[in-house]
Amino acid sequence: MFNKGSELINLCNEKQAKIFEIVIEKEQKTSGLSYDEVIKKMKETLEVMKSSATSALNKEIVSVSGLTGGNSKRVQDYKNNHKTISGEFINSAMAKALSTSEVNASMGKICASPTAGASGIVPSALLAAQEKLNVDDDMLVNALFTAAGIGEIVAKNATVAGAEGGCQAECGVAAAMAAGAITEMAGGTPSQALTAASFALINIMGLVCDPIAGLVEYPCNLRNASGVINALISADLALAEVQSLIPFDEVVEAMYKVGKSLPESLRETAQGGIADTPTGRKLSDEVIK
Ligand code: SF4
Numbered sequence: 001m002f003n004k005g006s007e008l009i010n011l012c013n014e015k016q017a018k019i020f021e022i023v024i025e026k027e028q029k030t031s032g033l034s035y036d037e038v039i040k041k042m043k044e045t046l047e048v049m050k051s052s053a054t055s056a057l058n059k060e061i062v063s064v065s066g067l068t069g070g071n072s073k074r075v076q077d078y079k080n081n082h083k084t085i086s087g088e089f090i091n092s093a094m095a096k097a098l099s100t101s102e103v104n105a106s107m108g109k110i111c112a113s114p115t116a117g118a119s120g121i122v123p124s125a126l127l128a129a130q131e132k133l134n135v136d137d138d139m140l141v142n143a144l145f146t147a148a149g150i151g152e153i154v155a156k157n158a159t160v161a162g163a164e165g166g167c168q169a170e171c172g173v174a175a176a177m178a179a180g181a182i183t184e185m186a187g188g189t190p191s192q193a194l195t196a197a198s199f200a201l202i203n204i205m206g207l208v209c210d211p212i213a214g215l216v217e218y219p220c221n222l223r224n225a226s227g228v229i230n231a232l233i234s235a236d237l238a239l240a241e242v243q244s245l246i247p248f249d250e251v252v253e254a255m256y257k258v259g260k261s262l263p264e265s266l267r268e269t270a271q272g273g274i275a276d277t278p279t280g281r282k283l284s285d286e287v288i289k
Contacts, residue, residue: 210273
């Protein structure tokens with residue numbers, strides 16, 4: 001039905017439909033499931049996301065390696081007890097992104113969106129937007145279909161693997177999915193949703209994948225926190241009618257080219273970036289011993 005962003009927008013225009021409606025229709029066709037069954041499955045996904053985004057807010061969940069844990073609670077406590085620099089809303093979104101990241105690092109249940117390493121961004125962005133827009137869960141389910149449609153286009157035309165495209169392909173794509181989804185949820189047009197997704201990718205283009213000890217923990221944890229903010233501001237930029245000079249499909253293509261041009265040391269091999277600092281190597285030795 002659609003492989004590119006431009007095809008998705010054409011379909012939306014032809015059918016006078018939102019992105020989520022086109023994606024639900026496509027999902028029904030490809031899976032053979034009824035509308036109700038497709039929605040039910042996405043509702044289950046939403047519940048997993050809600051649980052992972054909130055379970056580390058009030059209790060420290062530490063990873064098996066001990067490299068990460070407790071940051072979600074730290075940010076949540078900080079937000080509750082201090083006058084913060086970036087405000088309650090931003091800190092609340094970051095705490096939720098960190099929560100899912102910590103649940104993932106402790107082998108808990110998360111929804112890869114698009115990957116486990118970047119799994120905190122979509123749930124926290126959606127929950128933050130829900131709080132702001134005062135919308136019900138049905139709107140979040142619709143937004144997840146929008147996010148899925150955007151993620152699918154990137155997966156088809158580029159990559160969502162850090163090992164292939166760097167962290168821009170994981171946290172960047174997650175932010176793009178989230179940005180598009182919340183833009184549409186806030187009343188933006190399908191074109192504005194893809195503009196928001198473009199902004200999110202442009203904002204972090206070239207971001208390398210450099211996990212300490214090769215574990216999906218650090219800097220992944222931090223990048224989930226920054227990823228949700230990228231998604232939120234990208235949505236606001238698009239909703240404010242800031243125009244993307246480069247169309248979404250070309251941004252995706254550029255991201256893929258950049259990813260392929262990254263040296264292997266910066267694509268999840270733990271041989272470059274912060275993984276290859278003296279402290280990064282020392283931590284790696286301690287974890288792997
Ligand atoms: S740094 Fe690498 S492993 Fe971690 S989230 Fe980014 S792409 Fe995934």
